[in-house]
Amino acid sequence: MPDQTQTAETEANLFRRFIQVTKLDTRMLAMMGALFFIWLVFTIMTDGIFLTPRNLFNLTVQSTVVGIMATGMVLVIVARHIDLSVGSLLGFTGMVIAWFQVEVFPLGAAWNWPLTVVIGLACGALLGAWQGYWVAYRGVPAFVVTLAGLLMFRGGAWLVTEGRTIAPMDPDYQMLGGGIDGSIGATWSWILGGLAIIALIGGSVYARIRRQRFGFGVKPMWAEVGLIVVGSALVIGFVMVMNAYTLPRTDTPRGIPVPVLILIVVVIAMALMARITRFGRYVFAMGGNPEAAELSGIDVKKNTLMVFIVMGVLCGIAAVVTTARLNAGANSMGLMAELSVIAAAVIGGTSLAGGIGTITGAILGAVIMQSLENGMVLLGVSSAMRQVTIGLVLIAAVWFDSVYNKNRR
Amino acid sequence: MNDVPLVEMRNIHKRFGGVHAVNGVCVDLYPGEVVGVLGHNGAGKSVLMKVLSGANPLDDGEIHIAGKKVTIANPREARALGIETIYQTLALADNLNAPANLFLGREILTAFGTLNDDAMESEARKVIQRLNPNFTNIVSPVKTMSGGQRQSVAIARAIYFDAKILIMDEPTAALGPQETRMVAGLIKQLKSEGIGIFLISHDIHDVFDLADRVMVMKNGRQIGTRRTSEVTKDQVLGMIILGKLPEEGTEEDLKGFH
Numbered sequence: 170m171p172d173q174t175q176t177a178e179t180e181a182n183l184f185r186r187f188i189q190v191t192k193l194d195t196r197m198l199a200m201m202g203a204l205f206f207i208w209l210v211f212t213i214m215t216d217g218i219f220l221t222p223r224n225l226f227n228l229t230v231q232s233t234v235v236g237i238m239a240t241g242m243v244l245v246i247v248a249r250h251i252d253l254s255v256g257s258l259l260g261f262t263g264m265v266i267a268w269f270q271v272e273v274f275p276l277g278a279a280w281n282w283p284l285t286v287v288i289g290l291a292c293g294a295l296l297g298a299w300q301g302y303w304v305a306y307r308g309v310p311a312f313v314v315t316l317a318g319l320l321m322f323r324g325g326a327w328l329v330t331e332g333r334t335i336a337p338m339d340p341d342y343q344m345l346g347g348g349i350d351g352s353i354g355a356t357w358s359w360i361l362g363g364l365a366i367i368a369l370i371g372g373s374v375y376a377r378i379r380r381q382r383f384g385f386g387v388k389p390m391w392a393e394v395g396l397i398v399v400g401s402a403l404v405i406g407f408v409m410v411m412n413a414y415t416l417p418r419t420d421t422p423r424g425i426p427v428p429v430l431i432l433i434v435v436v437i438a439m440a441l442m443a444r445i446t447r448f449g450r451y452v453f454a455m456g457g458n459p460e461a462a463e464l465s466g467i468d469v470k471k472n473t474l475m476v477f478i479v480m481g482v483l484c485g486i487a488a489v490v491t492t493a494r495l496n497a498g499a500n501s502m503g504l505m506a507e508l509s510v511i512a513a514a515v516i517g518g519t520s521l522a523g524g525i526g527t528i529t530g531a532i533l534g535a536v537i538m539q540s541l542e543n544g545m546v547l548l549g550v551s552s553a554m555r556q557v558t559i560g561l562v563l564i565a566a567v568w569f570d571s572v573y574n575k576n577r578r
Numbered sequence: 579m580n581d582v583p584l585v586e587m588r589n590i591h592k593r594f595g596g597v598h599a600v601n602g603v604c605v606d607l608y609p610g611e612v613v614g615v616l617g618h619n620g621a622g623k624s625v626l627m628k629v630l631s632g633a634n635p636l637d638d639g640e641i642h643i644a645g646k647k648v649t650i651a652n653p654r655e656a657r658a659l660g661i662e663t664i665y666q667t668l669a670l671a672d673n674l675n676a677p678a679n680l681f682l683g684r685e686i687l688t689a690f691g692t693l694n695d696d697a698m699e700s701e702a703r704k705v706i707q708r709l710n711p712n713f714t715n716i717v718s719p720v721k722t723m724s725g726g727q728r729q730s731v732a733i734a735r736a737i738y739f740d741a742k743i744l745i746m747d748e749p750t751a752a753l754g755p756q757e758t759r760m761v762a763g764l765i766k767q768l769k770s771e772g773i774g775i776f777l778i779s780h781d782i783h784d785v786f787d788l789a790d791r792v793m794v795m796k797n798g799r800q801i802g803t804r805r806t807s808e809v810t811k812d813q814v815l816g817m818i819i820l821g822k823l824p825e826e827g828t829e830e831d832l833k834g835f836h
């Protein structure tokens with residue numbers, strides 16, 4: 170008996186040491202564990218259908234729209250606000266894009282779809298600025314402003330075409346949604362995967378050199394190499410899965426879908442914004458202690474406005490992906506999306522009390538939610554039951570978070 | 579001390595709704611001088627200091643910095659005038675680590691315009707080392723730190739940026755005896771460098787040891803200002819508690835304190 174407890178203890182110590190040395194976020198590990206568990210259960214229950222390249226490919230594409238918006242929702246919630254309007258904002262912006270592309274600009278003109286993308290992003294930024302203005306400079310709580318936005322933008326989406334669905338979109342534009350031609354093929358996927366691995370290695374070497382220059386401690390070599398190996402394995406695995414799904418009735422691999430590339434770019438940009446820019450630092454400071462932020466000379470109002478503008482632009486990007494995927498502009502686009510987006514951020518560890526949250530966490534949250542949805546669809550679970558389940562998961566995730574935070578302090 | 583005062587606050591008024599928190603207070607501060615601001619709880623000490631630090635812009639009155647009339651509308655403007663503040667509430671973002679708090683609003687950037695966290699950590703270590711050599715774990719979130727460590731972060735932030743005028747609102751409230759001594763030593767050193775310091779503390783002994791002059795407030799009003807070399811602690815206590823100047827106080831009034 171004593172032996173047994175001793176081994177258990179050293180194992181726990183080893184794990185703790187591993188976490189300490191690698192500086193991995195335990196919360197993130199727990200989420201990855203949860204995701205792994207969900208995938209395992211669905212794989213067993215669907216006799217392996219869940220884990221086929223085809224399903225994983227679809228799952229990835231399905232996660233993009235919520236994922237893109239969730240990265241912005243993290244900033245909004247970290248700054249102690251909320252945005253209930255993201256679904257409607259997506260819907261309205263999507264209708265504006267579709268209307269310009271199909272009914273205003275000449276069909277087939279090469280500049281048509283790129284210009285509508287610009288219009289969509291500008292429209293998102295403008296509406297975000299409108300909401301941010303009321304929150305930051307007029308002191309109306311974000312809950313109220315964005316609840317109004319939820320109604321107004323949904324109404325606005327209908328008004329664009331009196332409720333008509335507009336189709337079809339430009340064939341080139343459709344690639345942004347990841348349809349049949351909307352992937353980049355095997356070669357490019359491998360090139361991008363290779364670049365990602367090089368960036369991984371370069372990043373950790375760079376960080377190491379910098380820390381050494383300041384005389385700070387660095388991770389032991391085995392930990393550094395271990396992390397790079399695991400990261401590279403994930404990248405390679407991802408590319409292999411995307412390449413394993415072929416175009417219909419051919420052996421041609423699809424490769425990474427364009428919307429997933431868009432998501433990756435958004436995630437990198439947002440993670441960098443959160444971690445290495447002044448703006449990101451200020452958003453976290455504002456969420457941690459608004460008074461301290463103000464006393465430190467931060468222009469809290471301007472930065473709050475910026476947060477909502479960023480959220481609006483992300484809704485614009487999500488609208489592009491949605492209309493491209495749908496090959497149409499329809500009134501119901503983004504309906505209830507605000508709930509999935511907020512849930513993804515919260516499941517991903519964003520604290521509703523403000524000040525805490527990560528972009529990568531929100532993406533994991535989005536993938537967890539989409540995996541549940543996707544797996545239950547495969548199992549033939551009714552839409553009603555799916556809603557009940559995802560609601561319960563949301564409560565469980567937040568409950569787990571509060572328990573976890575209590576134990577840590 | 580015949581040169582121009584660093585700070586001259588004239589007839590300062592600040593109201594919060596019905597509360598007249600600061601009511602016609604005048605105070606000045608010379609280079610290399612420590613002025614203690616004393617008074618009971620709620621006397622208006624912190625509000626007066628926040629008028630100077632830009633956190634509570636004044637309703638009425640004038641502020642002169644080095645002889646020039648200025649308006650201080652927000653903390654940024656105060657910092658630009660060389661005024662640094664240790665707030666009674668510390669004003670730290672709990673979710674950020676010590677270097678991030680120390681440089682909040684004035685981050686060190688890399689050549690690409692991004693945050694240079696390594697440089698900030700390195701600088702933070704140097705300045706915190708001066709205050710509290712036992713405090714090494716500075717890169718965890720401030721909320722996981724002890725009260726004294728948090729206070730060290732707030733002090734470090736105020737002294738790092740070459741202040742000309744330093745406001746210390748209860749800077750040692752959470753510190754142990756050894757750290758308090760280090761802060762006292764620090765105050766003496768800053769004083770010798772020609773920095774003007776407003777020191778607020780409830781510990782009248784501390785203030786007496788460090789301050790050249792004390793200013794006493796009661797219910798938002800100014801009772802008076804005296805050189806510490808010309809009054810006794812009991813007389814100052816009389817000013818704080820009874821609101822009477824040493825000349826007005828009787829021996830009997832003061833006996834009650836013993």
Ligand SMILES: Nc1ncnc2c1ncn2[C@@H]1O[C@H](COP(=O)(O)OP(=O)(O)OP(=O)(O)O)[C@@H](O)[C@H]1O
Binds near residue numbers: 599617618621625
């Ligand atoms: N932001 C505010 N809003 C409303 N009233 C305030 C505000 N800040 C201070 N007051 C009021 O102003 C008065 C003076 O407060 P102040 O904080 O200056 O006291 P103090 O002398 O610093 O006391 P202590 O020794 O307890 O720190 C108090 O009556 C307080 O209630």
Ligand SMILES: [Mg+2]
Binds near residue numbers: 623625666
């Ligand atoms: Mg006070």
